[in-house]
Amino acid sequence: xxxxxxxRNRGTLGIEGQDRLFRSRVLVVGCxxxxxxxxxxxxxxxxxxxxxxxxxVFSESNLNRQLLAREKDIGTxxxxxxxxxxxxxxxxxxxxxxxxMLSEQNCRDFLQNVDLVIDALDSNDARQILYRECAxxxxxxxxxxxxxMIGQVGRYKPWQKTHFDLFENPLPNQGIEKxxxxxxxxxxxxxxxxxxxxxxYLAGVESVRWGTLTFIxxxxxxxxxxxx
Numbered sequence: 157x158x159x160x161x162x163x164r165n166r167g168t169l170g171i172e173g174q175d176r177l178f179r180s181r182v183l184v185v186g187c188x189x190x191x192x193x194x195x196x197x198x199x200x201x202x203x204x205x206x207x208x209x210x211x212x213v214f215s216e217s218n219l220n221r222q223l224l225a226r227e228k229d230i231g232t233x234x235x236x237x238x239x240x241x242x243x244x245x246x247x248x249x250x251x252x253x254x255x256x257m258l259s260e261q262n263c264r265d266f267l268q269n270v271d272l273v274i275d276a277l278d279s280n281d282a283r284q285i286l287y288r289e290c291a292x293x294x295x296x297x298x299x300x301x302x303x304x305m306i307g308q309v310g311r312y313k314p315w316q317k318t319h320f321d322l323f324e325n326p327l328p329n330q331g332i333e334k335x336x337x338x339x340x341x342x343x344x345x346x347x348x349x350x351x352x353x354x355x356x357y358l359a360g361v362e363s364v365r366w367g368t369l370t371f372i373x374x375x376x377x378x379x380x381x382x383x384x
Contacts (some may be wrong), residue, residue: 193347
């Protein structure tokens with residue numbers, strides 16, 4: 157193991173924090189726009205084990221915004237490309253790929269030996285399943301979602317509160333991204349914020365504000381955090 161590659165981490169994370177990252181195990185659900193950014197950052201930071209879940213393949217429409225998408229990878233499973241990317245970035249990071257969509261039948265199995273879950277999904281139905289199983293297993297979740305120039309990042313202990321508790325009626329399966337689309341820059345901002353919250357928690361360097369949801373408006377360059 158070469159510690160020189162982490163020299164620039166030490167001032168922020170410290171040696172103990174870096175060691176905690178080495179020993180941490182993260183489940184990333186979704187390897188598209190948000191998930192690709194999260195995987196990139198966690199691999200470079202030195203997270204020990206990444207479990208990557210996504211049953212989708214890259215399409216041409218992903219090329220405008222998804223970090224892992226390349227023209228030559230169209231038609232290739234996203235988790236396979238993500239695994240190769242992690243190996244190329246940091247050979248010390250272990251990866252486990254699960255080339256299936258999350259469902260009621262398989263979610264519980266995905267959560268075995270996991271310290272933290274990253275929600276990089278684009279489906280509220282799948283999120284409901286994920287949060288329910290994370291609540292049962294007492295595994296915290298970092299949530300991200302976006303549409304157009306707007307995004308949100310949540311820090312949840314799902315056995316307490318999530319953004320689903322803000323609404324009396326069920327949320328539609330897809331949000332504003334269906335109408336507003338996704339420009340190239342928004343996933344990088346929201347994915348980076350998800351990754352930073354994950355690293356803070358895993359390295360133990362800053363306290364995470366669990367039970368909060370942050371709204372980011374890139375058009376207005378504003379952020380607002382609410383308590384759940």
